[in-house]
Amino acid sequence: MDEMNLDRALRETLQxxxxxxxxxxxxxxRVDFAMQNNTTAPRRKMCSWKRTAITVCAVLAVAVTGVFxxxxxxxxxxxxxxxxxxxxxxxxxxxxxQLPEMFSNGFVFQSGYEVFSEARGDAGETESKWTDINxxxxxxxxxxxxxxxVPQDALIGGTVKQSREVDGVKVSYTDDNYLSVxxxxxxTEAQKEAESSGDIVVSVGSDQVEMNFFQxxxxxxxxxxxxxxxxxxxLTADELMDMAAEMIGA
Amino acid sequence: xxxxxxxxxxxxxxxxxFDALYERFKDDAFRTACLITGNRADGEDLAQEAFxxxxxxxxxxxDGSKFRPWLMRLLSRSAWKYCKKRRREQPVCELFETGEGxxxxxxxxxxxxQRRLYEALYVLDEKRRTVIVLYYxxxxxxxxxxQAVGATEGTVKxxxxxxxxxxxxxxxxxxxxxxxxxxxx
Numbered sequence: 001m002d003e004m005n006l007d008r009a010l011r012e013t014l015q016x017x018x019x020x021x022x023x024x025x026x027x028x029x030r031v032d033f034a035m036q037n038n039t040t041a042p043r044r045k046m047c048s049w050k051r052t053a054i055t056v057c058a059v060l061a062v063a064v065t066g067v068f069x070x071x072x073x074x075x076x077x078x079x080x081x082x083x084x085x086x087x088x089x090x091x092x093x094x095x096x097x098q099l100p101e102m103f104s105n106g107f108v109f110q111s112g113y114e115v116f117s118e119a120r121g122d123a124g125e126t127e128s129k130w131t132d133i134n135x136x137x138x139x140x141x142x143x144x145x146x147x148x149x150v151p152q153d154a155l156i157g158g159t160v161k162q163s164r165e166v167d168g169v170k171v172s173y174t175d176d177n178y179l180s181v182x183x184x185x186x187x188t189e190a191q192k193e194a195e196s197s198g199d200i201v202v203s204v205g206s207d208q209v210e211m212n213f214f215q216x217x218x219x220x221x222x223x224x225x226x227x228x229x230x231x232x233x234x235l236t237a238d239e240l241m242d243m244a245a246e247m248i249g250a
Numbered sequence: 251x252x253x254x255x256x257x258x259x260x261x262x263x264x265x266x267x268f269d270a271l272y273e274r275f276k277d278d279a280f281r282t283a284c285l286i287t288g289n290r291a292d293g294e295d296l297a298q299e300a301f302x303x304x305x306x307x308x309x310x311x312x313d314g315s316k317f318r319p320w321l322m323r324l325l326s327r328s329a330w331k332y333c334k335k336r337r338r339e340q341p342v343c344e345l346f347e348t349g350e351g352x353x354x355x356x357x358x359x360x361x362x363x364q365r366r367l368y369e370a371l372y373v374l375d376e377k378r379r380t381v382i383v384l385y386y387x388x389x390x391x392x393x394x395x396x397q398a399v400g401a402t403e404g405t406v407k408x409x410x411x412x413x414x415x416x417x418x419x420x421x422x423x424x425x426x427x428x429x430x431x432x433x434x435x
Contacts, residue, residue: 006418007386013364013371014285014387023280027294028272034302 079116086112095133095148097224098250103243107137107144115147128152144230146247151225162237166219166245173237175215176201185209217244257314268308272301275318278388279325285383286329288372300325322388323398326380363421370420378413381406 091112092099102108113136118129132149162173177200179191187195187202194200200211216229217240228244251270259267279300284293303324311320371379377399384390384398392410396403 006414006421009363009367009421010382010386010417013367014383016364017368018281018285018387021277021281021284021290021293023276023297024294027276027280027297030294030298031272031301031305034298035305 084113086114088112091133091135095135097148097222097226098247099135099146099148100247100250103137103246105139105239105243107139107142107243110136110138110143112136115149117152119152142230142233142235144228144233144243147227147229149225150223151220162241164241164245166248169219169221169248171217171219171241171244171248173215173217173241175213175237178203178212178214178231180208180210180212215240217241219244219248221248252315253317254314257308257311257317260308261311261314268305271304271317275321276301278318279321282322282383282388283325283329285387286326286376286380296325296329299328303328319390319394319398322384322390323394326384326395326398327400329376329380366420367417370417373420374413374416378409378416381409382413382417385410 086094088099088101088109091109094112094114099109113134115132115134116129117132119127130149130152132147135146135148137144137146159174160172161175164171179195179200180203181187191200191202195202201214212231213233214229214231215233215235215237216227217237218225218227220226226244226247228240228247233240253271253274256267256271256274260271276297279297280293283296283300284290287293287296300321304321307324311317371382374382380399381395384395385392390398392403392406395401396406399406401409
């Protein structure tokens with residue numbers, strides 16, 4: 001086949017492949033959601049658990065498409081690839097710590113993935129970048145994430161509701177009620193009041209209105225930052241901190 | 251309204267100008283992303299990422315009439331990074347609606363020549379496939395592709411040459427072996 005015929009055949013093939021491809025309507029919703037979060041008034045630092053909760057919210061918001069999720073809030077930009085599934089060995093190796101394959105309360109390792117984050121300044125410039133390793137555990141349909149990374153200046157502690165010390169390591173616990181709403185949703189007066197008083201945290205970008213209870217345990221050990229968190233886990237603060245203690249003592 | 255005018259309005263904070271640009275280029279971006287990645291889900295992710303990147307950096311675009319190649323540049327950079335990260339074989343028929351494998355491919359691509367070209371395209375490594383898509387589908391120039399993928403024009407020409415050689419071979423040989431093909435060039 002000569003060059004001209006090959007060029008023609010290539011153009012026709014690529015055109016024919018895509019003739020029926022149209023950008024789905026939900027793509028605009030996803031773009032708007034991500035852009036809306038990007039234009040949120042920037043703060044240099046962000047509470048680590050709130051950033052985690054928001055990132056998880058964003059992942060949940062697009063989970064129906066089984067795809068990459070990105071969000072940027074208050075200067076922290078995070079994304080992960082939901083089709084990346086690492087084995088236990090690979091996850092533990094990348095995390096660089098001894099991860100339990102199973103916690104004594106029955107939560108079993110399912111898969112791992114990387115979370116890529118960067119802190120951006122007011123002008124959108126990158127100030128720092130880091131990668132966390134997220135291990136997903138499951139028991140009876142309840143999912144917990146165990147995130148491991150290096151402590152970051154861009155992330156500050158946030159409110160602590162309970163704490164305990166384990167082998168000289170301080171374990172902190174907090175929780176919050178998250179109201180996830182679609183981008184065009186208008187909050188009721190009661191919801192606005194609850195948000196103002198701090199009773200709920202509103203996360204924009206889900207397909208439907210949903211209230212979730214988010215729990216977050218964090219600690220630092222041997223130069224690593226760890227957080228164990230989940231939505232609607234049905235676990236108590238003590239049970240979650242017991243799991244942290246189990247890992248600290250491993 | 252021209253792209254240039256819409257970009258200028260968007261840079262001044264007119265969100266409707268962005269919506270208009272999105273409507274104008276959403277299918278182009280989605281199709282290019284699908285062709286590079288080989289499937290719709292990834293194509294959707296990458297199109298989203300490209301538009302978000304546009305929003306983040308629209309202030310840096312000096313010539314609004316170049317919005318489309320600029321969008322494609324952001325898209326192909328994201329796509330390339332993604333392909334490098336993903337590193338897995340792309341199923342041949344994920345682009346097609348029915349998901350019925352060969353029958354779907356046959357329905358969309360009318361000739362044996364087209365089907366063999368399509369299959370050969372997804373045997374190419376992502377660097378060569380990206381260049382082929384940008385050149386033949388998006389009709390970017392070698393210079394624009396070089397800017398898009400962060401390579402020299404010579405490298406782009408080399409990739410185009412080796413990709414064409416592989417694709418031509420796919421049309422003339424039977425039983426193409428993926429590993430042999432991906433080593434070309």
